[in-house]
Amino acid sequence: MNISRRNFLRLTLALNALSFLRTGTSFAARKTTLKLGAPVPFSFEILKALARERASHDYVAPPQPDPEIVKQIDYDAHGKLQYRKDAALWADGGSSYPVTFQHVGMFFPKTVSMNVVEKGMAREIQYDPNLFTIGPDHIASALPANPSAFAGFWVHENRFKKPDWKTREPCVTFLGASYFRAIGELGQVGLSARGIALNPGMSNPEEFPDFVSFWFEGARKADDPLIVYALLDGPSLSGAYRFSIKRTKGVIMDIEAELFLRKDIDRLGLAPLTSMYWFSETVKPAAVDWRPEVHDSDGLALWTGTGEHIWRPLNNPSRITVSSFVDKSPKGFGLLQRDRVFDHYQDGVRYHLRPSAWIEPLGDWGEGTVQLTEIPTDDEIHDNIVAMWVPREPATAGKSYHLRYRLHWLADEPYPTSLARCVATRLGNGGQPGKPRPKGVRKFTVEFMGKPLAKLPFGTKPEPVVTVSRGELSRIEIEAVPDGVAGHWRTHFDLAVAGTDPVEMRCYLRVKDKAMSETWLYQYHPA
Known part of the structure; x- marks a missing residue:
């Protein structure tokens, strides 16, 4: 398991939040508009065909702008690269949910293409340095305007329900590999989800495929979902994703994926969740920290195919451990934050408000296991917990998978047991x-x-x-x-x-x- 990679991904999420908090009005004087490329036909079927075709060839990594420049865009430098909200996709109408974009930097150097879809036609959103607050002395000003330097995006609050969306924290973030996360009903972000997890907790290196392209289809009415399509690509597989995203008391995502394997995969993790657990009231080394508890999630909840509700408290073990919960046609699983008492944390980052994430299978997932990977950590900056579904049959080259599930970002399970x-x-x-x-x-x-x-x-x-x-x-x-x-x-x-x-x-x-x-x-x- 590549611990440093997990540390880096957690830092990108922290940097992402910091960049938003630094947003001000000083950059609003210059009006900037999005430039779009030529229209091309697009549909989910076309995207699935593209993923299938990619999987039939050797993997080609996403392009990266000048590495010598990008590696100098560190935590502080990236925080100064604010996207101009007047140039948001659908800032002035056309969809309930405006979308803004993130710049490449040291922690996420790979570029991602962004596209807008309307009436079956897609047009690429052209990168323009003027979309960001890149001053003449900023290292990013040395990057050429072409190729693109987009790395991820934010989905903002529903314009019709939150007219002040420009001053609010975004409700959904896609940034880094296939990672994404959303705000919960208690107003916080915390744990992350991923498009795929390949070989977590194994002796061989974990692979992190990337979402290399996104397509956005607007929500026309206040209660309509935003549709986001994504192309996943990595050395071992390619895939097509469709996200139907809706802001409720938390965030609800209906996700459909079609995956095509290039290579054999030892441990294929579907619908994965990633979180942080350092210590709680269960086990805490003496005087390791002044706070009573530090974690984004405190347990794995399971609702099995037979109807049993299970609670498995998380561990911070001395060595990597993988626990497998065999099931057939599971009703759901999730990483939850059950302890909601501030005094149990005493931390101003509000761990007691972190969201819970629940995976609800849509359709019959058949036989397999919910696998929980727990990785040793000595600090809260490491994401050391992975929960995912692993199908029973081996994941071999040439195989394909179709998957549908609903991802709930809430305070609790959406279907809690009536038992104690x-x-x-x-x-x-x-x-x-x-x-x-x-x-x-x-x-x-x-x-x-x-x-x-x-x-x-x-x-x-x-x-x-x-x-x-x-x-x-x-x-x-x-x-x-x-x-x-x-x-x-x-x-x-x-x-x-x-x-x-x-x-x-x-x-x-x-x-x-x-x-x-x-x-x-x-x-x-x-x-």
Whole structure:
């Protein structure tokens, strides 16, 4: 796994946000308009044919403007390259969602072609240095006007619903490889999605294909979606994507993709999500940081094909780990930020408001696994978590895939379980207070909260059902959390285990034979 690449991608997202925050009115004096190329026929079918044709030939990397100049456009220099919003695509009408563009720089040197579609015809948006605030002393002024120097784009708030869209943070960003992200209903961005993930968590290098071209089809009415088409290309595959993007209380994206493989791929990750988890109340090294928790997501949620709801708290392991959850026709999965209490973070970057992202399959995805890759990290700048769908059948050269799914950027799952949910996982030394603590014994405390537990008759206790892949369980207890909150229960249990191999753990609460909670899964790494 290329950790430095993940670090770099996270920095690009931070730079992206900083560039927007620096936006002012000083550059608005000069009126700039978009220049368009000659019209050519375009449709999703044409794009799929183009991706198929590309996959039949050797890969050719996207062009890059003068590398010696681009590598000097660092974090600070890129922050000064503000796109002139008066030159936004559809700034004055034609679509609900204006679109602005990002410049190439040190962290994203590859160019991306941008096109606008109307009535079945596409016209390329011509790069012009005057679209950006490139002063005469800026290093970017040394770049030629041709070829293009676009690297990505922003989708802004709906003009009809937010007339002040120029002063608001964009709601969707596509920038860097096949990465994109969106604002959640709590007004924050956080984790990212990707078009594809190839070989994350493996000993061989991870491959990062690029979205090399985009086409924009405007939303004519206030409630219509913006349509974005994308051509994906990389050494191992090519693909055609269609994004139907709509701003709701968060952002909803309907995504359709057609993929064509050039080479065999060891681990093909579809509908991937990427996030950051450093530490939480579960495990925190002593005095590693002044904040109680630091993470963009705190768990993986699964809604299986059989209807089971599962919560798997995230880990920051000592080595790269990959967990596979076998399923058939999954109903959904996502990386969520469940903990919404500011005091649990104490950070002005507002981790408690970070969005959750949920993948909802459209159609039958068949057999495969939801794979969770967890990578060691020692700082919050690294995106170290990947969740994705891996089909059961091997991904071999010449194979094609058709995929449809809905991506929800919200505060929570769009279809939460009616059962009680896991709200905290805590680890400590096993044994009893006041007595010598036995070596190799770890205590676990798992908290659940929800209506089924709140409605229990007086005197009725739920029963914790705990199983582990190895080791010996003892001291299994259940109690109501003494905080006065109805339906808030916690179970404690000790695990004695030898060796350092991971232990797969499972727990849920029941009354008689009826489940009261979702299923808690956890991978424990003995020291």
